[in-house]
Amino acid sequence: MGCLSATRSKAIHKIDIPALDWPMARFPRYKYPLEDYVHENQQEDAKCLEETEDLIHKYNAAGKPVAAILVEPIQAEGGDNHASPEFFQGLQQIGKRTGAALLIDEVQTGGGPTGKMWCHEHFDLPEAPDIVTFSKKMLTGGYYFKEEFKPPQGYRIYNTWMGDPSKVIMLEEVIRVIQRDRLLENVNESGDILMKGLTTLQNQYPQHINSTRGRGTFIAFDGTNAAKRDSIVNKLKLQGIHSGGCGDKSVRLRPALIFQPHHANIFLNKLETVLSNL
Amino acid sequence: MGCLSATRSKAIHKIDIPALDWPMARFPRYKYPLEDYVHENQQEDAKCLEETEDLIHKYNAAGKPVAAILVEPIQAEGGDNHASPEFFQGLQQIGKRTGAALLIDEVQTGGGPTGKMWCHEHFDLPEAPDIVTFSKKMLTGGYYFKEEFKPPQGYRIYNTWMGDPSKVIMLEEVIRVIQRDRLLENVNESGDILMKGLTTLQNQYPQHINSTRGRGTFIAFDGTNAAKRDSIVNKLKLQGIHSGGCGDKSVRLRPALIFQPHHANIFLNKLETVLSNL
Numbered sequence: 001m002g003c004l005s006a007t008r009s010k011a012i013h014k015i016d017i018p019a020l021d022w023p024m025a026r027f028p029r030y031k032y033p034l035e036d037y038v039h040e041n042q043q044e045d046a047k048c049l050e051e052t053e054d055l056i057h058k059y060n061a062a063g064k065p066v067a068a069i070l071v072e073p074i075q076a077e078g079g080d081n082h083a084s085p086e087f088f089q090g091l092q093q094i095g096k097r098t099g100a101a102l103l104i105d106e107v108q109t110g111g112g113p114t115g116k117m118w119c120h121e122h123f124d125l126p127e128a129p130d131i132v133t134f135s136k137k138m139l140t141g142g143y144y145f146k147e148e149f150k151p152p153q154g155y156r157i158y159n160t161w162m163g164d165p166s167k168v169i170m171l172e173e174v175i176r177v178i179q180r181d182r183l184l185e186n187v188n189e190s191g192d193i194l195m196k197g198l199t200t201l202q203n204q205y206p207q208h209i210n211s212t213r214g215r216g217t218f219i220a221f222d223g224t225n226a227a228k229r230d231s232i233v234n235k236l237k238l239q240g241i242h243s244g245g246c247g248d249k250s251v252r253l254r255p256a257l258i259f260q261p262h263h264a265n266i267f268l269n270k271l272e273t274v275l276s277n278l
Numbered sequence: 279m280g281c282l283s284a285t286r287s288k289a290i291h292k293i294d295i296p297a298l299d300w301p302m303a304r305f306p307r308y309k310y311p312l313e314d315y316v317h318e319n320q321q322e323d324a325k326c327l328e329e330t331e332d333l334i335h336k337y338n339a340a341g342k343p344v345a346a347i348l349v350e351p352i353q354a355e356g357g358d359n360h361a362s363p364e365f366f367q368g369l370q371q372i373g374k375r376t377g378a379a380l381l382i383d384e385v386q387t388g389g390g391p392t393g394k395m396w397c398h399e400h401f402d403l404p405e406a407p408d409i410v411t412f413s414k415k416m417l418t419g420g421y422y423f424k425e426e427f428k429p430p431q432g433y434r435i436y437n438t439w440m441g442d443p444s445k446v447i448m449l450e451e452v453i454r455v456i457q458r459d460r461l462l463e464n465v466n467e468s469g470d471i472l473m474k475g476l477t478t479l480q481n482q483y484p485q486h487i488n489s490t491r492g493r494g495t496f497i498a499f500d501g502t503n504a505a506k507r508d509s510i511v512n513k514l515k516l517q518g519i520h521s522g523g524c525g526d527k528s529v530r531l532r533p534a535l536i537f538q539p540h541h542a543n544i545f546l547n548k549l550e551t552v553l554s555n556l
Contacts, residue, residue, distance in 0.1 A: 012433050115325050136438055160414055168442070240331040 006070055009077035023059055023066070025052035027075045028083045032211035033199075045083065049090040056098045058185045068131070069100040073119035076108040079247015080220030082213050085123040092125055101130040101149070108218075111137030112178055112257050115188040115216030118241065122215060135256070139174065140167035183257040184216075189265045191216040191262075197268035208232070217259055222251040232274055238272040260275065284348055287355035296382045299338055299545075301344070303330035305353050306361045310489035311477075315551040323361065327368040327449035334376045346409070347372070354386040358498030359523015363401040368401055379408040379427070389415030390456060390535050393494030400493060415535070417452065418445035420516040434464040449456050462494075469494040472531065475546035483553045487529075495537055498530040510552055517548040543544070 004013060005020040028044045041142070051094035051211035056066045069091055082105040095102040111134065115124060120129055129147040151157060178184065191214065198212040200222055209232070211222040223229030229249045235242050246252045255263065281292060283298040306322045309315035334344045347369055353359040373380040387397035389412065392402060398407055409423040420441070429435060456462065469492065476490040476499055487510070489500040501507030507527040514521050524530045533541065 010433065010436075012431055013436065015431070015434065139444075153290055155288065155292070156293065158291065166417075166448070167443075 008222060021064060025055050025069075027071070027078065027082060028079055028087055028212055030083075030213075034211060034213075036275075041084070042086075043186045045087045045090065047276045048083075049087065049094065052091065052102050053094045053098065056094065056100060060098065064099045066098065068173045070103045070105060072107075073109050074114070074121070074215070074218060077252045080213065080218075080252050081247070084217075085125075088120065088123040088127060092127075092129070095130070101131065103131040105133050107119040107135045107256040108254075109175075111185055112138065112214050113218045113254065115184060115191055117184070119215065119218075132134065137174075139171045140164045155175070167239075181258075187216040187257055188261060188271070190255070190259050190261050191219065193264040193269070194219050196256055197264065201240055201268070201272060201275060205278075208275050208278055211250075214253075215262075217253060217255050220246065220250045223249045223251065225249055230276070231278065232271075235274040241267060241270050241275060279309075282310065299334045299342060303333050303347075305349070305356065305359055306365055307359060308361075308491075310337050310491060319362070320364075323365045323368065323385070326361075327365065327372065331372045332371065332376060334372065344378045348381045348383060350383045350385075350393070351387050351401070352493070352496060354482065354530070355524055357528045358491065358530050359525070360493075363403075366398065366401040367403060369504075370407070373408070381409040381411065382407040383411050384413055385413045385419075386532075389452075390462055390465055391415065391494050391496045393462060393469055393530065395462070397493065399534045415452075417449045417516070418442045423495040431512065457536060459536075460514070464538060465494040465535055468537050469497065471539050472497050472545070473540040475542065476549075479546070479550060479553060483556075486556055488552050489528075492531075495531060495533050497541075498524065498528045499527065501527045503527055506556070509556065510549075513552040513555075514548065517551060519545060519548050 001017065004017045004022070005022050007013060008024060009242045028041070028047050028048045030041045030044060034041060052069070056069075061064050065120070068124075071088075071091060072078075073088070075083075092102050094100070102155070104118075104120045106118055106120065111117065112218055114122065118132065128146065131143055131149060133143045174188075194217060195212065195214060198209075198219065202209045202212050202221060207224065208228055209221050209223060211220075223232055226249045229245055229251055232251055233243055233245050244252050244254065279295065280298070282295045283300050285291060286302060294433065304326050306319070306326045308319045308322060313317060330347070332395050335343050336349075348358075349366070349367070349369060353361075370380050372378070374551065382396075382398045384396055384398065388410070389419065391396065392400065396410065398410070405443040408447050409419040409427060411419075411420055470507045472495060473490065473492060476487075478485045480499060485502065486506060487499050487501060489498075491498060501510055507523055507529055510529055511521055511523050531545075
């Protein structure tokens with residue numbers, strides 16, 4: 001019930017489930033390319049931070065104290081929306097001022113796809129987030145947290161397997177392979193090629209795509225509208241490329257950590273084929 | 279939040295968690311040995327069923343309709359409380375009359391320890407329960423249900439792994455070994471030896487233990503009081519036997535499916551050593 005009160009991505013998940021009165025603050029929506037909209041995007045950060053702090057004060061004053069700020073480092077289902085390190089630093093400060101914990105949801109971003117083990121490592125936060133949730137590449141649903149968030153009483157949080165040890169054993173092997181095969185370096189190399197190639201393609205086909213953004217291989221771009229986006233996703237499939245839609249008109253790329261530079265070039269060639277025939 | 283609203287076993291789990299207003303009906307508390315208290319226990323069944331139906335009507339009338347009856351086939355944490363097949367048949371009828379689904383929680387009992395794959399198979403229910411939950415011996419938390427409980431909309435219930443396939447692969451092997459090694463037969467043989475031996479011991483040491491009850495190797499007995507129970511559990515540990523307390527004064531046995539007749543005899547000898555030295 002808590003999860004479904006927090007999610008905002010698909011209405012179908014929430015049908016008939018009672019929800020808690022938890023406020024949602026706006027996440028920045030940047031204009032791209034970033035270098036052309038520095039001032040506008042800084043204003044967007046400031047506006048979203050101000051709204052967030054106002055909402056917390058409003059709920060606290062109404063006797064519904066805000067216990068935590070939940071945020072994705074890249075708002076994924078919502079359309080691969082990115083925000084600046086300064087935005088996340090601002091959120092952490094708001095948490096400290098208002099007594100709300102900062103929970104960073106790394107379910108999609110954790111485990112390497114952004115080129116660091118945790119996406120929030122890109123944000124130069126003065127201190128670690130209070131709680132970090134993970135899943136997907138990390139094999140099991142879990143979270144880590146600052147010592148002060150550990151309940152002092154024994155058995156307060158309890159389950160049969162105390163953390164799913166069989167999954168942790170598998171995860172140890174995953175992490176060993178990430179290190180052995182230098183997969184984070186691979187992600188950064190492949191991601192650079194994707195970002196450069198997509199930037200070239202969006203300049204070449206501005207009537208079809210724009211707003212390329214990403215970290216590592218965790219990359220998205222927008223179609224000029226929803227129909228264009230759907231058409232690109234479908235035609236990529238016919239080329240043997242599986243991509244995903246997210247948000248209103250975005251295409252997101254979620255390759256595995258073993259996606260290498262030559263795979264990136266295959267993708268870019270196929271995408272160019274699709275765009276040149278739209 | 280739903281789980282914690284349903285559980286009644288340990289207060290420590292529920293601290294600071296808001297709970298839903300879900301009524302709890304009494305589960306029968308039988309007098310043992312059963313053959314000496316047939317009439318009393320039938321009355322207890324009738325009383326608990328009547329209270330359950332009254333509670334449902336009361337909540338339905340108050341605009342808080344009862345969606346489901348949740349019941350363990352053996353109330354485990356609560357003290358290994360058993361109820362008759364007739365009690366569970368009565369619950370199923372109440373569900374049908376009032377429109378509440380019957381959910382049987384086989385988290386502790388499922389997967390073989392009662393000598394059948396599912397404990398509710400002991401109850402001769404005219405039809406299957408509506409929903410059955412499982413975990414522990416089944417390796418992953420899950421449930422199965424009647425077709426009519428499947429949401430008609432796609433993506434209504436959704437998660438990344440759609441059912442934890444790596445655990446299902448391991449479970450297939452577990453089930454193969456249960457069948458290959460006839461482990462349910464083994465459970466029944468070992469359970470018979472335990473039940474007979476414990477019945478003999480409770481007749482021999484009525485000042486220490488009583489109320490032996492169980493199905494398969496899913497067996498419990500009571501100490502004459504909480505201190506006696508704790509003493510038995512502790513002294514068994516010194517004999518190399520791990521048992522568990524549950525309820526106010528019960529000792530529960532939860533051996534693995536590979537617990538064989540000779541293990542049962544080892545246990546009974548050690549328990550006799552403990553009882554004769556209390």
